[in-house]
Amino acid sequence: MFWKKTAAASAVAMMSATLPQIALAQEVGLDERINQAIAPISNVIAGTMFYSVPIAGTAFPLIVGWLVVAATIFTLYFGFVQFRRFGHAIALVKGDYSHPEDAGEVSHFQALATALSGTVGLGNIAGVAVAVSIGGPGATFWMILAGLLGMASKFTECTLGVKYRNEYEDGRVSGGPMYYLSKGLAEKGKPGLGKVLAVVFSICCIGGAVGGGNMFQANQAFQQVVNVTGGENSFLAGSGWLFGLVMAIIVGVVIIGGIKSIAKVTEKIVPIMAVIYVTAGMIIILSNITMVGDAFAQIFVGAFTGAGVAGGVIGALIQGFKRAAFSNEAGIGSAAIAHAAVRTKEPVTEGYVALLEPFIDTVVICTMTALVITISGELNSGLTGVELTSAAFASAFTWFPLILALAVVLFAFSTMLSWSYYGLKSWTYLVGEGKGKEIIFKLFFCLCVIVGASMSLGPVIDFSDSMIFAMAIPNIIGLYFLMPVVRGEVKQYWAKIESGEIKKVK
């Protein structure tokens, strides 16, 4: 869902291109001061987080390797769980194993849908465009591969999220990496390490929530709105603070005011937007069905020859891996927070359901975007990011950029709501629960929406992006320690299925 440094850089470039000079002159004071204050710290953190080693002449960020290696290890350790249990995952989502007595509780489908609404977004629309514009069509192949591997990471973290969640007396549940890191590692005789990892994770998660899950989203949504309302001549150009204020008020009304109706409306529209997006993509692909074979040929040939791509095969591979990791968040730990609320006696069932998430997000939606871009022939137009996707879809439907702008704003909004919750959970894990403490975080979160929309805070965005990926460090260390626990869960679950203790109800 985040399209990272290139995106941040292009956002800054776009900003300076679209904003009238007068507006820039007015804002430059505060902007610059904040930038100057934060840049030294953020540069160090971003530099460390995205520390890259040159591979075949291309900089390879180690953090991407960290995520892909982990995904590969989980895939092997669980014996290709993402392929063997794919059918079972579908059966669980359909409710084939849900007892009618449990109706009214959170279903597998609902947990999956909510977690998906947090990840499907800019990454699927813009991130893919960045990947194929830099890495060529071949990047798509590596993106799909990374998405398939990432399914095993999601499986591992979401199983643990349910297993080690807290269930309070009043019936509420809280789960996520901070709980499985502290409780799980304590069981393994490492309470100290667990506590440290949990605290580090929580701090990074708050940073990620405020940054990538908030400021970055607000910033990109505003850019897209300015673009469709006339670019430089837009009546909104230069009024980012106004857009941010409106957005912040709406977010505040939902998360502080507890007005469910707005959240409800968004959560109804977001899936519809996703369906419209996928349908439009499918129509374009089907009406050019003769070109699909050629597009796939380009994807495969590009993946192994790297023709015309800076860095060749490795260049395509890096782009593909990067965008997949950035889009589906497998190994980051965020999804485990949302998935923990499902009502199930068997944690592993939620793991199976969660492995569908990278599949839908990366293997289906991202691949579709890549195909449309490849088929449209816009790849050599010199565009990138949202603009490339927008142009590719516009080649078939001229009105599509407008829909896309609406989708970007709504995806940004739903992503903000999801991350406000992830951040809040980490915040309360650190400072304890309580109305006052929660309000402080929520107010701060709303303030960041305005800041994110009105300023071109490159360093701040870099900083918060690195925080999101920093979450993967404590999370995956913990996952390595806790893999055997998940394997134990898998064993006892299938024993129950074989003995008939757990059986289909439909």
Place this chain on the structure above:
Amino acid sequence: MTDQPILVGYDGTDAAQRAVEFAGKRATAEGCAIHLVYVLEWSPYSFLSTQELEERHQRRTEELSRAEETLKPALDALNKLKIPVTSEVRYGHSGELICKIAEDKGACQIIVGRKGGSTLSARLLGSLPLTLVQASPVPVTVVP
């Protein structure tokens, strides 16, 4: 005396109250039992926010106890008439569930009230009485 109960859809509204009164008379006349069904509309495929996910179990417990309380006056009233009465609260699609329970319980008929609205939405989307009339496995009485 028949062991096939009359199934009554109940949700505490005036319309449901009228249905219970009518069902009481029928049950006394035919000497059969009454089974009250309170359906809380629910779809496992609806979308919930993360906050709602967290609170779902708590809310469900509250909703169930509220439904039981709503049922109580109706149960008391029927008990006073010496009619054997049972009840259940369920989550799901009201039309589908009532039909299914009617089959499971071997009910002789279904009695529901109607709100009396003829609004556009009721016409377009249908209402519980209409659904039951279309889909019920046993006779349906709609009490105005």
